[in-house]
Amino acid sequence: MYKLHIDKVTFAYGSPPSAPVLADIDLSIGSDEFVAVVGRSGSGKTSLLSLAAGFLKPTAGRVHIDGRTVEGPSAERAVVFQDDALFPWLTARQNVGFALKLRGVPKPERDRRVNELLAHVDLAASGDKAIWELSGGMRQRVGIARALAADPEFLLMDEPLGALDALTRERMQEFLLHLWQDSGAGVLLITHGIEEALFLATRVVVLAPDPGRVVADIAVDFGRRFLRGDTSRAIKSDPAFVATRERLRDLIELQDFEV
Numbered sequence: 569m570y571k572l573h574i575d576k577v578t579f580a581y582g583s584p585p586s587a588p589v590l591a592d593i594d595l596s597i598g599s600d601e602f603v604a605v606v607g608r609s610g611s612g613k614t615s616l617l618s619l620a621a622g623f624l625k626p627t628a629g630r631v632h633i634d635g636r637t638v639e640g641p642s643a644e645r646a647v648v649f650q651d652d653a654l655f656p657w658l659t660a661r662q663n664v665g666f667a668l669k670l671r672g673v674p675k676p677e678r679d680r681r682v683n684e685l686l687a688h689v690d691l692a693a694s695g696d697k698a699i700w701e702l703s704g705g706m707r708q709r710v711g712i713a714r715a716l717a718a719d720p721e722f723l724l725m726d727e728p729l730g731a732l733d734a735l736t737r738e739r740m741q742e743f744l745l746h747l748w749q750d751s752g753a754g755v756l757l758i759t760h761g762i763e764e765a766l767f768l769a770t771r772v773v774v775l776a777p778d779p780g781r782v783v784a785d786i787a788v789d790f791g792r793r794f795l796r797g798d799t800s801r802a803i804k805s806d807p808a809f810v811a812t813r814e815r816l817r818d819l820i821e822l823q824d825f826e827v
């Protein structure tokens with residue numbers, strides 16, 4: 569099991585650095601965990617994910633995986649954004665295989681791996697469709713399959729379901745849980761959806777703003793219950809789920825009075 573550790577990290581944009589947007593963040597994510605980060609707009613969620621991805625460097629502290637310092641982006645940490653920039657002129661299959669092609673993976677092996685990945689995201693029958701022929705949920709699954717092509721240890725996702733309608737979003741949440749279980753990758757998910765965080769994650773982390781800091785780190789098991797066979801409707805109406813959701817909402821809304 570790998571551990572991605574955001575180790576006492578403070579981060580400020582600019583040079584010279586302006587006021588920190590994240591202060592003394594200590595957060596570790598195991599490769600068997602699904603960690604969701606919630607918090608008000610501007611609390612530093614995307615900055616946190618960018619530090620884990622290696623797009624940004626800490627102003628103080630260190631990001632490391634099992635002691636190895638993260639120096640930049642790497643295939644072991646795949647990133648999925650809300651508006652994943654797929655190549656619109658390529659098919660789903662070509663988008664998923666693009667990075668493998670760049671890496672010089674021979675065509676027969678590439679085809680085998682791409683077919684596997686398309687099946688993994690329930691797109692086996694749509695691989696030859698152009699991106700513009702796919703629905704929003706299907707496109708997002710192409711983006712996720714492309715991220716999985718590198719066999720990452722960690723999947724870092726920033727609002728991956730944010731642009732989807734409510735019903736598709738619910739179906740994609742269930743899909744993400746199966747994907748997490750099957751891929752064996754640790755997940756760091758940034759979301760504005762409190763209910764989504766609670767349903768999917770094994771831990772929900774709440775950030776407070778100015779500067780961004782962790783104010784709660786709550787272990788939950790609703791997603792695991794779904795994977796064991798409970799329906800998402802039953803889970804989301806369970807009094808324990810509703811009570812935790814309200815507690816999280818309070819934690820986020822109470823921050824309004826602090827600033």
Ligand SMILES: Nc1ncnc2c1ncn2[C@@H]1O[C@H](COP(=O)(O)OP(=O)(O)OP(=O)(O)O)[C@@H](O)[C@H]1O
Pocket residue numbers: 581582589607608609610611612613614615616
């Ligand atoms: N490239 C940048 N340069 C300077 N400041 C930035 C930059 N990106 C973000 N910030 C600032 O850093 C703070 C945290 O932003 P960040 O996007 O990480 O928050 P967030 O919680 O993801 O917000 P949202 O929920 O609105 O996406 C904000 O005050 C923002 O204005």
